[in-house]
Amino acid sequence: MRRIAIIGAGASGLFLSRLLREQPDMEIYLFDRCKQVGTKLRASGGGKANIFNTNIFPEGYNHPDFAAKVLEKVTPDRLRQAFDSFGLAMCADEEGRVYPLTQFSQTVVDILWNPEHPRINPVLEYEVSHLTYQDNRWHINDYPTAFDSVVLASGTPANIIPKNRKNYNNYLSTLQLYTHPWVPSLVGFKIKDYPALLSGCRVKAIASLYQGRDLIHKEFGEITFKDDGISGIVILNLSAYYNRLDDKRDCHISLNFMYHDTALDIEKHLLRHGSLQGILHPKLNALYERKPFDVRDFKMDISEPYDLTFAQVCHGGIDLSEVDDNLMIKRHPNLFAMGEILDMDGICGGYNLFFAFATAIMVAEGL
Ligand SMILES: Cc1cc2nc3c(=O)[nH]c(=O)nc-3n(C[C@H](O)[C@H](O)[C@H](O)COP(=O)(O)OP(=O)(O)OC[C@H]3O[C@@H](n4cnc5c(N)ncnc54)[C@H](O)[C@@H]3O)c2cc1C
Missing domain, CATH: 3.50.50.60 (FAD/NAD(P)-binding domain)
Known part of the structure; x- marks a missing residue:
């Protein structure tokens, strides 16, 4: 035996x-x-x-x-x-x-x-x-x-x-x-200068991981905004590609909230309706009203991945x-x-x- x-x-x-x-x-x-x-x-x-x-x-x-x-x-x-x-x-x-x-x-x-x-x-x-x-x-x-x-x-x-x-x-x-x-991998990211008012917001977006100007990986799906960073399956996947980089400096995530309508002219929409409240999640819209951002390229600088405790x-x-x-x-x-x-x-x-x-x-x- x-x-x-x-x-x-x-x-x-x-x-x-x-x-x-x-x-x-x-x-x-x-x-x-x-x-x-x-x-x-x-x-x-x-x-x-x-x-x-x-x-x-x-x-x-x-x-x-x-x-x-x-x-x-x-x-x-x-x-x-x-x-x-x-x-x-x-x-x-x-x-x-x-x-x-x-x-x-x-x-x-x-x-x-x-x-x-x-x-x-x-x-x-x-x-x-x-x-x-x-x-x-x-x-x-x-x-x-x-x-x-x-x-x-x-x-x-x-x-x-x-x-x-x-x-x-x-x-x-x-x-x-x-x-x-x-x-830690398959984990969310803490974000530098994070707009805490987004906490609790969940939206769909195309999420792209960049190092400098180089696109590392891009995926579409749901993003969860936490108290000091972002998560959700697409973000977890971005973390797997982030970990493959030897040098992790200068990385950011860009979110495109207008994935559903590539032709939508934001300037015209603003002129016509006076706000983006009809097309953005209320929390994103509140942030936009405070400080306008590019809704097709919302940049979030990565501070670090969350701790091992939160990694899959x-x-x-x-x-x-x-x-x-x-x-x-x-x-x-x-x-x-x-x-x-x-x-x-x-x-x-x-x-x-x-x-x-x-x-x-x-x-x-x-x-
Ligand atoms: C929340 C969560 C969700 C996940 N969802 C998915 C999913 O849906 N699909 C997917 O593909 N993957 C998923 N994963 C990943 C997947 O669960 C793991 O990759 C997989 O379980 C790894 O299997 P393993 O046998 O290598 O290790 P584990 O399943 O982690 O087993 C290791 C075992 O070794 C024991 N052990 C450790 N050290 C010692 C020691 N010194 N002496 C004795 N025993 C020891 C541990 O107690 C544990 O029971 C998820 C992970 C998490 C945490």
Whole structure:
């Protein structure tokens, strides 16, 4: 019997345990620092879990080449078939975002997790703090069982409050891997000289991220104005592209509120109606009356992204040069890494859960 330890009972860890429990020669130990499994999976998609997308494109990730290699091995259709074989009914929206038919993330956790299964050993409320390799076996802290293989699936400190993210993934230092610092991604931005009167306003706009005069990325969608900055899915996506810049100076976001009418002549409209109250959200109009701005190019200078606590994922993690094509760590035997702990992050729309599940399939094959 081969003993496999998975560190982290999150999206990728649960999925891998579901795949491996079919293997009669494997005994699986699933370690998690929390009492509950799948915390982020349950929180994902506003509680509905957008588990993948039917149209994943490699450029949606910070390392498109690596993403392309993953997609060569695991297509969205292959992932759909895997979920199908577990008995999960799914539905997709018009943008290819796939959800469980129940529209309830707990359903996904329930089909992946069976702590009573004879080959699954849950080790919960257990924080892994160091790993050692001795006599051809892996040892976890002072846990009494030694393991043939270990899979690192402990994710990142995104969306975790500061007191709970202290020493997060510190055990990585015992492995001496090349890692990149955790940086918040899929997160809103604090804005310099922010007009606080916009707080609470929600509007649709085309949002463009610029560095100096260079357009980095542009998207259409809903913007949420907060007390000191902006958020919303389009802004979260802009943060993913912002993180890909080596030098982040001189970045601003431009909002075009007139996306619906490119021909509208603002000067004529003002002459005719005396104000923009018929075409702008009341809070934007109040701001305009105080200090007119270009409604097609409302510039907001980025101060900084919001803190990790508000991020959906992290940019950073284990450098991709550390893993081989089966996601085995090259410098250590029988050690694998999958999911967000790798230096891969994607945009909103099912990209990050797809990566977690697809890499779990790759590790299952490697094992
Ligand atoms: C609010 C929110 C909404 C999201 N919505 C979506 C969405 O709709 N679609 C999408 O694709 N992605 C979404 N994501 C991102 C997605 O949830 C993550 O990318 C995904 O869960 C990562 O899976 P993972 O297995 O790598 O890590 P996780 O799911 O984070 O699991 C890691 C596990 O490891 C455990 N752990 C950590 N350190 C240790 C340790 N030292 N010892 C033992 N256990 C440890 C943790 O407790 C955790 O259970 C969302 C994220 C958030 C926060």
